Amino acid sequence: MPSLEDRVPLGSAPLRAPARVVEVVAAAAPRRRLAELGLRPGAVVQARSRTSGGGRVVAVDGSRIALDRATVSGLIVELADAELADVELTDVEGSAR
Amino acid sequence: MTDQLAARTAVPSCHSDAGGRSAAPGAPVVALAGSPNVGKSTLFNALTGARRQMGNWPGTSVEVGRGSWALGDARVPEVALIDLPGAYSLDPASPDEELTRDLLIGAPPDERPDLVIVTVDAAHLARSLYLVAQVREHALRVVVALTMADIAARRGIHVDAHALGAHLGAPAVDVDPRHRSGRASLGEVVAETLHQPVPVPRPLPEMDLGADMGADLDALDADLALADSRFAWVDEAVRAASRTEATGRSTWSDRIDAVVTSRLWGPLVFLGAMWLVFQVTTTVAAPLQDALDTLFTGPVSEGARRLLGLVGLGGTPVEGFVVNGLIAGVGMLLTFAPLMALMFLLLALLEDSGYLARAAVVTDRLMRSIGLPGRAFLPLVVGFGCNVPAISATRTLPNARHRIMTALLVPLTSCSARLTVYVLMATTFFPRQAGTVVFLMYVLSIALVILLGLALRATLWRRVGDEPLILDLPPYQRPHLRLMADQTWVRLRTFLQTAGGIIVATVTIVWLLQATPAGPGHGSFGDVPAEDSAYAATAMAVAPVFEPAGFGEWRTSSALVVGFVAKEAVISSWAQTFAVSEPSSSDQPGRLGELVRADFERSSGGHGAVAAVAFMVFLLAYTPCVATVATQRREIGLRWTLFGIAVQLAMAWTLAVLVFQVGRVFW
Numbered sequence: 001m002p003s004l005e006d007r008v009p010l011g012s013a014p015l016r017a018p019a020r021v022v023e024v025v026a027a028a029a030p031r032r033r034l035a036e037l038g039l040r041p042g043a044v045v046q047a048r049s050r051t052s053g054g055g056r057v058v059a060v061d062g063s064r065i066a067l068d069r070a071t072v073s074g075l076i077v078e079l080a081d082a083e084l085a086d087v088e089l090t091d092v093e094g095s096a097r
Numbered sequence: 098m099t100d101q102l103a104a105r106t107a108v109p110s111c112h113s114d115a116g117g118r119s120a121a122p123g124a125p126v127v128a129l130a131g132s133p134n135v136g137k138s139t140l141f142n143a144l145t146g147a148r149r150q151m152g153n154w155p156g157t158s159v160e161v162g163r164g165s166w167a168l169g170d171a172r173v174p175e176v177a178l179i180d181l182p183g184a185y186s187l188d189p190a191s192p193d194e195e196l197t198r199d200l201l202i203g204a205p206p207d208e209r210p211d212l213v214i215v216t217v218d219a220a221h222l223a224r225s226l227y228l229v230a231q232v233r234e235h236a237l238r239v240v241v242a243l244t245m246a247d248i249a250a251r252r253g254i255h256v257d258a259h260a261l262g263a264h265l266g267a268p269a270v271d272v273d274p275r276h277r278s279g280r281a282s283l284g285e286v287v288a289e290t291l292h293q294p295v296p297v298p299r300p301l302p303e304m305d306l307g308a309d310m311g312a313d314l315d316a317l318d319a320d321l322a323l324a325d326s327r328f329a330w331v332d333e334a335v336r337a338a339s340r341t342e343a344t345g346r347s348t349w350s351d352r353i354d355a356v357v358t359s360r361l362w363g364p365l366v367f368l369g370a371m372w373l374v375f376q377v378t379t380t381v382a383a384p385l386q387d388a389l390d391t392l393f394t395g396p397v398s399e400g401a402r403r404l405l406g407l408v409g410l411g412g413t414p415v416e417g418f419v420v421n422g423l424i425a426g427v428g429m430l431l432t433f434a435p436l437m438a439l440m441f442l443l444l445a446l447l448e449d450s451g452y453l454a455r456a457a458v459v460t461d462r463l464m465r466s467i468g469l470p471g472r473a474f475l476p477l478v479v480g481f482g483c484n485v486p487a488i489s490a491t492r493t494l495p496n497a498r499h500r501i502m503t504a505l506l507v508p509l510t511s512c513s514a515r516l517t518v519y520v521l522m523a524t525t526f527f528p529r530q531a532g533t534v535v536f537l538m539y540v541l542s543i544a545l546v547i548l549l550g551l552a553l554r555a556t557l558w559r560r561v562g563d564e565p566l567i568l569d570l571p572p573y574q575r576p577h578l579r580l581m582a583d584q585t586w587v588r589l590r591t592f593l594q595t596a597g598g599i600i601v602a603t604v605t606i607v608w609l610l611q612a613t614p615a616g617p618g619h620g621s622f623g624d625v626p627a628e629d630s631a632y633a634a635t636a637m638a639v640a641p642v643f644e645p646a647g648f649g650e651w652r653t654s655s656a657l658v659v660g661f662v663a664k665e666a667v668i669s670s671w672a673q674t675f676a677v678s679e680p681s682s683s684d685q686p687g688r689l690g691e692l693v694r695a696d697f698e699r700s701s702g703g704h705g706a707v708a709a710v711a712f713m714v715f716l717l718a719y720t721p722c723v724a725t726v727a728t729q730r731r732e733i734g735l736r737w738t739l740f741g742i743a744v745q746l747a748m749a750w751t752l753a754v755l756v757f758q759v760g761r762v763f764w
Binding site: 026028029030032033034035036037038040048049050051052053054055057059061062063064065066067068070071 | 185186188220221223224227252254320321324328341350351354355358359360363364454455457458459461462564565566567568569570
């Protein structure tokens, strides 16, 4: 059972690391739209690239969804333990830049 | 029952772009539903033989298309097919989805369609089936049309239509509308299903209104719980009917995305693409426009004159009407044709290849500050070339409010026709700083777009722009030449049809006024000096309106009235009323410039330069041309078009007066 610390907003998750959505924090209408696109609790997602507005292109269910910064930080995901090290690495890289 | 539905759908389908034959009265009504971008309109076209526009962009079917589909079945020879706007679900998030919901389940059961075909994207099965889950909750005959099997197969996804149908409780058929296959089997299944009784709706899950939650479980929670149960049903169907070999899509697509949406390269690639669009719609289209213009003013007018001369009508008002009214009007309309065709082709290319969705991601944050989504950037850029194709480009916006707002902002982007007038004014009044003055007009143009955008957002559409960016990026694909050509032709034809009437009518009215003497003793119809025509009388009546702005002379106000028809005509109107030949090159204002200057000095009481600036500001902000008005009417309706004209005139006049009154104090 992953501990609470394993939960991160998808925006902080490393690129290309598979993650499972555990919670979607958004207003009702966008949450519904996200669910329709497959972004709902239980879905396995992957942030594929950063977009110019600070958002992410997210891979889910074979499609690519572009999300803005606010939406991507409302997608709370759970990373497998192995990826946690990457999260820390990314943070270090991020602050060094 | 079907007649009632037909009557209801007749209203939103008043745009005749479907072009299909309508079914015989009494034929069963079949509705075509599905998420945006799953090949629904392509299927509609394949089934009815109509040419309804389609594109690789969510929300292409913004109107309801209707057509007749010959099933080739003895019992059901044909059905009336209705192409509903794309909808992910029956919970309306946009006017398009609301319409779909109303037509499917909003009406009483006996007015609903006899059968619903839901198009389902095999490559995105889970997403497409949510709508099926909802439709199956109602007493409706459902057939699932499984599209995009080839794209799914390329990604290693294989869907078993039979197993899927069994799980959904509705037959599923493989179709490939792009290659027009699967039509016959879909027809057979639809005919067969029409003969079955309406199936029992899928039971809704019992909501657990247990003691611990009970009263707290409000409508929203119930909604979410219901959605969750539908998703669970969908997931089960997906597991039962599909098998996936490899994961994800090809990585080259991701690599392209990583570049074209990235922080550094994204805006550069976008600017490059916009530069190309701008170049094509200006420099490439301009020679074609000029050639057509020369053709109409030269050989065509000359030929008509000779022809009328042969039948004894030379020099009569009939000649004037045909040459200066009809041929001039149709000629002006046709000079837009190559420009519009190029614009529509570029739009089709951008949409079809999948790039437009990426461009929307790049510009999202910038555009959102004025309450518009990123993809509204394209029409605004195109507007600096010509407003007419720019307003047509607003149709790439799926949201109706965004479309209206963008179409209202486009006229403030300074098109190239206005440039010719700026150059004449700037070289006449500010010979040393002409370049700077023209540049500042463009800066003002951008400022006005932003200001009106903010004003509209603060008044009419307070909630616009708060929606987060959640955009499904369609897979990149090689554009289909045939689809692009079809789409370009349909759009061009519709433009010529709808804009033609207004343009020809306006040009003719202006000619009639110019040909009519203002009163007895001023000459005869068709042979009247410019200043004695009804047109000059009208201009003189209008002129006092512009006195506070410093250019209340009838020649200038008449140029502005003609400018309403087309900005290209402002200079030629001056030339006509001052009775001098038009300057051969706008870089050399020459004699016309001197006359205009003297006119402005007179009307402004010695503040000619200030009045010239006020005039340029007015010219920038007021209604660009009748072709723009005609296109607006087609895209956003008459009511919003008139609202737009009122705003433009009020804004242009206020700004011009402000510039003159403040300016003359200092200068």
